[in-house]
Amino acid sequence: GGGDFHSIGKQIASNPLLCPQALDAIQNASETEILETRLGEYNDDIMKLSETLMTMEMQLVDQLEEVIKDFERNISDLVSIFIENEQGLMAQCRDLENHHHEKLLEIAINTLEKIMKSEFDEEMPDDVRMLFVDKDTIVNAVNASHDIHLLKIDNREDEIITKANSWASTLIEKVSEAPLVPCTRRISTSLLCKRPG
Numbered sequence: 001g002g003g004d005f006h007s008i009g010k011q012i013a014s015n016p017l018l019c020p021q022a023l024d025a026i027q028n029a030s031e032t033e034i035l036e037t038r039l040g041e042y043n044d045d046i047m048k049l050s051e052t053l054m055t056m057e058m059q060l061v062d063q064l065e066e067v068i069k070d071f072e073r074n075i076s077d078l079v080s081i082f083i084e085n086e087q088g089l090m091a092q093c094r095d096l097e098n099h100h101h102e103k104l105l106e107i108a109i110n111t112l113e114k115i116m117k118s119e120f121d122e123e124m125p126d127d128v129r130m131l132f133v134d135k136d137t138i139v140n141a142v143n144a145s146h147d148i149h150l151l152k153i154d155n156r157e158d159e160i161i162t163k164a165n166s167w168a169s170t171l172i173e174k175v176s177e178a179p180l181v182p183c184t185r186r187i188s189t190s191l192l193c194k195r196p197g
Contacts, residue, residue: 068175086160
């Protein structure tokens with residue numbers, strides 16, 4: 001305070017040898033005040049920067065969540081379209097199988113009638129000829145073949161749908177667990193930890 005400077009002034013007047021020490025004391029007191037002022041300003045700047053970064057981080061996280069939601073919707077739509085197209089193709093396969101079955105049944109019954117009338121001259125493997133004993137046997141054999149073909153189409157359709165849904169779920173899960181969000185949280189946490197006390 002003023003008393004200190006007055007005291008130092010008296011010491012200078014009474015003892016000129018103290019003059020350099022007195023000047024150092026004044027200079028040191030002034031430098032300490034400047035340092036404390038600047039340190040306070042820097043602390044304020046760091047606080048403002050930290051708050052700005054945290055605001056930006058929250059905006060980034062919000063934007064990222066929106067992007068992830070859009071991505072999930074797009075992937076889900078894509079898979080739905082794919083499954084819809086796949087089911088359409090499988091329906092066509094069933095129609096072709098049904099058409100094939102009708103033709104095969106017709107040919108089989110005509111062949112049986114020719115064999116019964118001894119009008120069938122073509123070579124036929126023994127295991128196939130065994131089916132042409134009577135109408136029930138050949139119809140049952142052709143129907144069994146048809147059922148197996150339809151089952152294979154059904155199983156293939158289910159397998160493709162399951163794989164498509166599984167692929168989409170895995171991809172969405174990986175994107176949701178992307179490291180960007182934890183990284184931004186670590187950045188703001190480290191800044192908070194380094195805040196001046």
